[in-house]
Amino acid sequence: MxxxxxxxxxxxAHCKEYGFVFPSSEIYDxxxxxYDYGQNGVELKNNIKRYWWDSMTLLNDNVAGIDSAVFMxxxxxxxxxxxxxxxxxxxxxxxxxxxxxxxxxxxEQIAKYEDKIEKEIExxxxxxxxxxxxxxxxxxxxxxxxxxxxxxxxxxxxxSAQNENNLDELKQIIVDEEIVCPVSGSRNWTDVKQFNxxxxxxxxxxxxxxxxxxxxxxxxxxxxxxxxxxxxxGRMKIPFGIAQIGKAFRNEIVARQFIFRxxxxxxxxxxxxxxxxxxxxxxxxxxxxRMKWHKALGLGDNKYRFHDHSKLAHYANAATDIxxxxxxxxxEVEGIHSRTDFxxxxxxxxxxxxxxxxxxxxxxxxxxxxxxxxxxVDRMFLSIIAGAYTEEPLEGGDMRTVLKIPPVLAPVKxxxxxxxxxxxxxxxxxxxxxxxxxxxxxxxxDKDSIGKRYRRQDxxxxxxxxxxxxxxxKDDTVTIRHRDTMEQERVPISALEDIVExxxxxxxxxxAIKA
Numbered sequence: 001m002x003x004x005x006x007x008x009x010x011x012x013a014h015c016k017e018y019g020f021v022f023p024s025s026e027i028y029d030x031x032x033x034x035y036d037y038g039q040n041g042v043e044l045k046n047n048i049k050r051y052w053w054d055s056m057t058l059l060n061d062n063v064a065g066i067d068s069a070v071f072m073x074x075x076x077x078x079x080x081x082x083x084x085x086x087x088x089x090x091x092x093x094x095x096x097x098x099x100x101x102x103x104x105x106x107x108e109q110i111a112k113y114e115d116k117i118e119k120e121i122e123x124x125x126x127x128x129x130x131x132x133x134x135x136x137x138x139x140x141x142x143x144x145x146x147x148x149x150x151x152x153x154x155x156x157x158x159x160s161a162q163n164e165n166n167l168d169e170l171k172q173i174i175v176d177e178e179i180v181c182p183v184s185g186s187r188n189w190t191d192v193k194q195f196n197x198x199x200x201x202x203x204x205x206x207x208x209x210x211x212x213x214x215x216x217x218x219x220x221x222x223x224x225x226x227x228x229x230x231x232x233x234g235r236m237k238i239p240f241g242i243a244q245i246g247k248a249f250r251n252e253i254v255a256r257q258f259i260f261r262x263x264x265x266x267x268x269x270x271x272x273x274x275x276x277x278x279x280x281x282x283x284x285x286x287x288x289x290r291m292k293w294h295k296a297l298g299l300g301d302n303k304y305r306f307h308d309h310s311k312l313a314h315y316a317n318a319a320t321d322i323x324x325x326x327x328x329x330x331x332e333v334e335g336i337h338s339r340t341d342f343x344x345x346x347x348x349x350x351x352x353x354x355x356x357x358x359x360x361x362x363x364x365x366x367x368x369x370x371x372x373x374x375x376x377v378d379r380m381f382l383s384i385i386a387g388a389y390t391e392e393p394l395e396g397g398d399m400r401t402v403l404k405i406p407p408v409l410a411p412v413k414x415x416x417x418x419x420x421x422x423x424x425x426x427x428x429x430x431x432x433x434x435x436x437x438x439x440x441x442x443x444x445x446d447k448d449s450i451g452k453r454y455r456r457q458d459x460x461x462x463x464x465x466x467x468x469x470x471x472x473x474k475d476d477t478v479t480i481r482h483r484d485t486m487e488q489e490r491v492p493i494s495a496l497e498d499i500v501e502x503x504x505x506x507x508x509x510x511x512a513i514k515a
Contacts, residue, residue, distance in 0.1 A: 007386075008327040012258055014401070018040060019039045019460070020037070020411075021035050021037055022037075023035060023036075024036045033262050034262060035258075035262065040411040040460050040461075041381070042411075043441060044405070044409060045266075045377060048380050048381060050506065051506060052375065053243070053245065056243040059510060062236070062237075063243055064234050064236065064240070064242055065242070066223065066244050068219070068223065071213055071216075072214075073213075075350050075351070076225060077217075079346045079350035079351070081314060082217055083196075086196055086198055086217060087195055087197070088195050088197060088253070089167055089193070089194060090193055090195045090253055091170075091174065093183070093184055093186060093188060093189060094190060095184040095188050096181050096183035096184035096186070098183050098184075100181075102170045102171065103162065103170070110151055110154055110155055110158070111329055113147050113151035113154070116143075117148060117151070124137050154177065155310075158173060158310075159311060162310070163311050170192045171191055174189060197250045197251050198215070198249075198251065199215040199249050199251050200212055200214050200215075215248075215249035217248055218267065219244050220372060220374070221343070222244060222246070223269065223271045224271065224344060224347055224370075227242070227344060227355060227368075228355060230242050231357065237360075238273055238274060238357055239274045239278075241270050241272040243268075244268075245266065245267070245269075246267060247264060247265070248264075248266070249264055257326075257328055259381065260326065260331065260379055262378060265377070265378045267375070268374075268375045268377055270372070271339075272373070273357070273368035275366070276367075276368070276369050277369075279317070279370075280318065280338065283318050283338045283371050286371050287320055290322060290336060290373050291306070294324075294334070297409070297509075298406055299384070299388070300387065304324055305323050306321070306323070307320065307323050308320045308321075314342070315339050315340060315342035316338055317338050318338040319335065319337045321334065322335075324386075325387075326383065331379075333383050334374065335373075335374045335375075336372065336373050338370075339369070339372050340369055341367040343370060344367050344368065388404045388405045402461070407464075407503060407504055408505070410461045410462060410463050412442070412457070412460055413463060413464070414443075414464050414465070414466060415443050415445055415464075416432055416442060416443070416465075416466045417468065418446050419450060419468060419469040425468050425469070428472055432468065432478070432493060435496075435497070436500060439500045439501065443457075443462070453465070462483060464480055464481070464482065464483065464503070465480070466479070466496070476492060476493045477492050477493065
């Protein structure tokens with residue numbers, strides 16, 4: 001089994017064992033690509049959403065939030081293009097009876113060539129040490145040149161087939177590259193077909209009078225149809241943004257890689273409305289601002305990269321992804337798109353209502369252009385868990401598993417631990433917890449040895465453990481144990497609130513972003 005697969009299996013098992021993510025309806029054998037968040041998972045998820053929401057609405061005076069309904073008038077999705085164009089290219093393997101996204105199979109093949117190039121570079125670096133010249137090696141090594149040529153040729157064909165919506169060419173690429181089914185190992189493929197991803201249902205009091213509607217596949221349209229409502233009621237002036245967090249639903253046929261691709265998921269989206277002609281300046285602004293937001297968490301700058309789109313959506317004139325190094329390679333976590341004026345113009349056409357902005361500075365009305373930032377809460381969750389999961393050897397040959405989650409996002413911020421369950425130590429520990437729980441989410445634990453309790457808190461990512469011992473009864477001091485370093489320091493109980501405020505308040509990371 002590949003090392004990446006082993007790591008992903010460890011993450012999935014860890015998330016279940018420690019109350020982060022459970023398979024949905026598990027007692028009924030589950031439901032594919034649907035998951036529930038447990039007691040620690042929901043705290044981490046809520047902290048992610050709070051971090052995003054505050055960074056949008058507190059750091060930007062011209063960004064307001066809304067919460068639009070999941071159910072929308074069916075014509076909304078006709079106007080947005082989802083009814084006619086929200087499709088994935090799917091291909092079946094006749095032997096395994098499994099269905100795959102053709103574009104994903106090809107993207108994975110491209111990634112394999114890139115991995116081969118990197119492996120050649122790693123081997124050469126190991127041989128030559130400090131004398132290794134990576135640039136020269138890439139230009140002269142026969143295998144590296146061969147893999148790059150194959151990768152570039154495949155990429156060129158893939159982009160052309162996507163832009164032309166050439167399903168026959170997508171299949172031919174799969175045949176020519178000898179891509180096999182991961183399950184059966186065979187190349188017995190069907191033709192590529194398009195499949196619409198929207199879930200439909202009916203609304204109405206009687207079967208005869210029911211209207212077909214859709215579960216929204218994205219949250220953006222709820223923002224667009226409320227553009228004038230927010231602008232007028234909030235006296236908003238261009239440029240301004242509307243932010244929203246909400247559930248979306250897609251009938252993903254090829255749903256896999258744990259919570260990376262699900263049928264029910266949550267999005268954090270912000271649509272930023274600008275003057276026509278100024279969209280590329282704002283596109284670049286939000287591109288850099290959003291990357292800064294991700295890197296501020298401290299998971300490692302090298303784990304992020306931009307990936308510009310080779311194929312643009314029908315509504316866009318620029319698009320890039322912020323990718324994170326997941327257990328299965330670099331994958332999209334957030335998208336930044338310049339959507340032009342497509343959405344507002346289309347809703348104006350289909351609704352018959354004027355959706356224009358009167359610009360008092362220009363003394364004219366126009367349809368604003370839109371810059372979108374769209375991030376998946378679940379993908380962000382997975383990136384943090386993957387980036388934080390660490391296995392560290394200890395003295396004596398033991399190993400500790402620790403989630404080095406950024407402290408401001410950690411589900412449990414502080415664990416209060418009495419050294420033993422007697423001699424008034426539990427009572428004193430509970431009193432300390434009662435004083436701190438108004439500052440952050442705390443947990444009390446008095447089961448097992450103190451060492452086992454430290455390991456348990458490491459596994460859920462608790463940044464600080466406060467140990468109450470016999471000296472506490474004498475001098476009103478406690479021991480703070482730091483998760484990442486395992487260092488311990490003695491501090492007075494009276495200083496705990498200030499320490500918590502300094503280390504765990506989200507405003508500190510927000511100030512760093514704004515700086």
